[in-house]
Amino acid sequence: MKNKIRNILESAKEKQASDIHITLESECGRVKFRQKGMMRDFSEITKDEYKRIVNYLKFIAELDINEHKIPQSGKTSVNVHDAELTIRVSTLPLTLIEEVVVIRILDSLTERQSGTLFLNEAEFDFFKDYIQLSQGLILFTGPTGSGKSTLMFNLLNEIIKDGTRQIISIEDPIEYEIDGMIQVEINEKANISYEPLLRGALRCDPDVLMFGEIRDKSIARELIRASLSGHLVFSTFHSKSAITTLSRLKDFGLYDEELKQSISLIINQRILHSEAGSFIIYEFLSATQINDYLLGHPVDYVTLNDRIISLKDEGYLSHEEFTHYTQKFQ
Known part of the structure; x- marks a missing residue:
């Protein structure tokens, strides 16, 4: 999962995206980038991948993995292209067990x-x-x-x-x-x-x-x-x-x-x-x-x-x- 997140962040950085949205649809999860103010589709992921990505992001951003009922926000750094990329991870509850995650890329x-x-x-x-x-x-x-x-x-x-x-x-x-x-x-x-x-x-x-x-x-x-x-x-x-x-x-x-x-x-x-x-x-x-x-x-x-x-x-x-x-x- 660590490599999956790194690949998403590398692509977002290359495409000069300001935010990454990881959302859940009826049959799958979806990753979208905000580029120059507009939302763009990046990739479709399975529901299992979606859950593991959300949990991993909450873990590295020091959020409560077991808390799904309230919004949370945290900051962390990830190594991308041999450089430290600082990101802010924010969650928003959808149901009692599911939530949306938005990653803000914090350029220096x-x-x-x-x-x-x-x-x-x-x-x-x-x-x-x-x-x-x-x-x-x-x-x-x-x-x-x-x-x-x-x-x-x-x-x-x-x-x-x-x-x-x-x-x-x-x-x-x-x-x-x-x-x-x-x-x-x-x-x-x-x-x-x-x-x-x-x-x-x-x-x-x-x-x-x-x-x-x-x-x-x-x-x-x-x-x-x-x-x-x-x-x-x-x-x-x-x-x-x-x-x-x-x-x-x-x-x-x-x-x-x-x-x-x-x-x-x-x-x-x-x-x-x-x-x-x-x-x-x-x-x-x-x-x-x-x-x-x-x-x-x-x-x-x-x-x-x-x-x-x-x-x-x-x-x-x-x-x-x-x-x-x-x-x-x-």
Whole structure:
């Protein structure tokens, strides 16, 4: 079974898949890859192979093999092509005895930086200006798989290179192990939740605080308080656009004045895949634009659709690709 898993991972890596889905159908199991955002069939497996693959993955990721009723998640490394490949294994119950497994391939930040998906140097330098701030909240927004965490960690790496500021991160789970910053993992099973960790982190004299993802109003309020108390705070947030990020935060019960005083930058981004290559497109709102919007003034900024139009005009998107993405991001 070890070789079977290694073969699947080798193929996924060669095909530049971001995720591997191992699912159960009525007569067989099936392995699918997510490539450039799309699900692709890889292979059919027997039901017996499916069960053994699931059990083996749970074993190497240090999950409870006998637990089938609740979702589980763990991380491990596997040797692929004489290199250590880090993966996250997540399970989802189907019935009392069966479950789906999804493997997320966690590329190193070096691999992410060297790929065609990363922002060009001029665009990255623009965002680097914001990491010089001594306080404020910088939000990286967009759906799952849009590259927001990659951009956030690369900006944190720039702070690490400078070496004059203490960085503490709180993550669930830790996906990239990075020297030069203190990384703390939330562990609900051990009753280590975000609230005591956040309070503890703020008592440990950080200059920069990174919180993996804003999931509810309690986290949002705590991070805004941290940013207002003299810390530079980084976090990710799921939202459709830069503007709707503000709407969603207001739905959490946050006041306009809190948002105006705390948020320094909102970046909303997507990854586009075309025949010409893969591209990150983004839109952003600065503190001035956020303030204008919350005061009810019109805000002029370059939107995701503006970026798509530019790619089409420059010949990087076909008419069909252009139509697909403009409809997708509406």
